[in-house]
Amino acid sequence: DVVLFRSVPTDDEQSLALHALYESLQMHSSSSIDWWKTTNENVCTFSGIACNSKGDIVTLDLTGLSLEGTIPTEIGLFPKLERLGLGRNKIQGTLPTSISQLTNLRHLEVFKNQLTGSLPQDFSSFSKMKRILVQLNQFHGSLSSSICSLEKLHGLDLFVSFFSFA
Numbered sequence: 001d002v003v004l005f006r007s008v009p010t011d012d013e014q015s016l017a018l019h020a021l022y023e024s025l026q027m028h029s030s031s032s033i034d035w036w037k038t039t040n041e042n043v044c045t046f047s048g049i050a051c052n053s054k055g056d057i058v059t060l061d062l063t064g065l066s067l068e069g070t071i072p073t074e075i076g077l078f079p080k081l082e083r084l085g086l087g088r089n090k091i092q093g094t095l096p097t098s099i100s101q102l103t104n105l106r107h108l109e110v111f112k113n114q115l116t117g118s119l120p121q122d123f124s125s126f127s128k129m130k131r132i133l134v135q136l137n138q139f140h141g142s143l144s145s146s147i148c149s150l151e152k153l154h155g156l157d158l159f160v161s162f163f164s165f166a
Contacts, residue, residue, distance in 0.1 A: 014057060017077035018043060024072040025062070025091065048085075056080035063109065064088040071110075076101035083107040087133060091115060095139075100125045111157065112136040123147045131155035 021027075044051035050059035058080050067089040075084070076098025084102070087109045094117030095110065103125050111133040118141035119134065120126075129150050135157040147156070 013077040013079075015043075017072075017074040018057070020072040020074035021060070025067040025069040025089075027062075027065075027067060052080060058104075059083045059085070061085035062089070066090060068092070070094075071096055071099075071115075073098045075099055078102060080104055082128075083109070085109045086113065087111040089113050093117075095119065102126075104128060106130045106152075107133075109133045110137065115139060117141070119143060123150055126150060127152075129153055133157045135159035 042055075043049055043057070044055060048059075048061045048065075049057055050061075052058050057078050059082060060078070061083065063085045064087070067086070069091060070093035071086065071091060073096045075096055079101075081102050082104050083106060084099075085107070088111070091110070091113040093115065095115060097120070099105075099108075100120050100122065105126055106128050107130060108126075109131070112135070115134075115137040117139065119139060121142075121144050123129070123144060123146040127150070130152050131154065132147075133155065136159060139158070143158075147153070
């Protein structure tokens with residue numbers, strides 16, 4: 001067995017979340033992802049990951065890698081995450097409610113997947129959000145009017161989703 005996170009300079013929650021994402025999106029079967037081929041690398045050097053100077057993951061960009069599976073609830077354990085890029089994959093299931101814990105999120109990009117369910121009912125925790133790209137999924141339900149309070153939002157794409165406004 002490969003030992004994961006032997007020398008990762010980040011906290012345990014971030015490590016747990018990264019491992020959950022890796023397993024849940026079946027990255028081990030993707031030739032595009034080379035995470036954890038060796039055990040002594042810093043996750044900040046992994047393909048699709050960018051970190052700040054303290055080693056906190058601020059970007060997860062896994063766009064267009066044909067990943068399958070679901071987004072794990074542990075996604076909410078990246079407290080400094082600013083960009084979540086999971087577009088153009090084959091991700092199924094719902095957007096976990098734990099996504100609302102990503103209070104530093106500026107870009108939510110989950111377009112062109114097979115996601116269902118609803119978007120968060122309260123957008124007030126996303127005060128830094130600039131872009132929400134959720135088009136070409138099967139989202140439905142009511143879209144909270146709190147989305148209108150996102151003063152920094154300049155991009156919203158809901159194409160081929162079925163929402164009513166509450």
